[in-house]
Amino acid sequence: MNMIEKKYENIARFAEKGIPIVEKIGVRVLAISERSVELMVPLEGNANHYGVMYAGVIFTLADIAGGALFGASLDYRQYFPTLKEINLKFRRPVLSDLFVSVSLTGETVQRVNDELASAGKADYVMEMELKNATGEVTDRATVTFQARPTPPGLKIFPD
């Protein structure tokens, strides 16, 4: 976590350790900056019965990348994200650690904040390329999140 600004340390820690099964899988946040994140998941401990990364682990990397990107882009003290829909295309077997970099444009964040203010919810879509250790795209994910205001009294994220 050496490319993470201090203001995003909580988000990174939460992405890695906030959900017990995700912590067991070992998702790691490599970098967070404004509207941009990079994450990885290790092959070790996550292979299937013939040595290839298990598909559920690939899913988890895409989902948690979306969660971390939410924290890097929107006000997580006021809003929270839910995963609305995901489409995953598995192109090649993953035989190494797996990586993803994903970002949102300033225009998208502005549109989401405008819709949150006017409609009380906002959907946004992230297209992700998941890459192996040599940079080949092994999987493609289309991930739709919905942001909503956090209900009063519900504490979803750490301070």
Next chain:
Amino acid sequence: MNMIEKKYENIARFAEKGIPIVEKIGVRVLAISERSVELMVPLEGNANHYGVMYAGVIFTLADIAGGALFGASLDYRQYFPTLKEINLKFRRPVLSDLFVSVSLTGETVQRVNDELASAGKADYVMEMELKNATGEVTDRATVTFQARPTPPGLKIFPD
């Protein structure tokens, strides 16, 4: 595993224990018969940070249901399945154990076997409704598997 015919016991055991992270999640096979399976995954140990089943666990239930259905429908000594594409729509938060029943028609299995014989591979699609403990549909999955002949010397499934 009390609704499982003896001929499918290997498949059930493999679905539950064949992939380490799936065993940790605790997917269970409730029933297998010809071209039909029923599986569940417990909420306990699989909740996210605010008590709702983690999406990666929901994914895993759909994927492993597909794997078990392969074993209940096709010759797993000759062929093996890969997950080609999945689409998951998350409709309601899952606050209980989660269940899925899925089957293939005899016509689909015949078509897959014919294509395997003629083309050496065959895709097939499973539409799944995932239901909570009170029978409400919480999630919908469209899961595309590809069956292929097992390469000589590669042992994917137990005898």
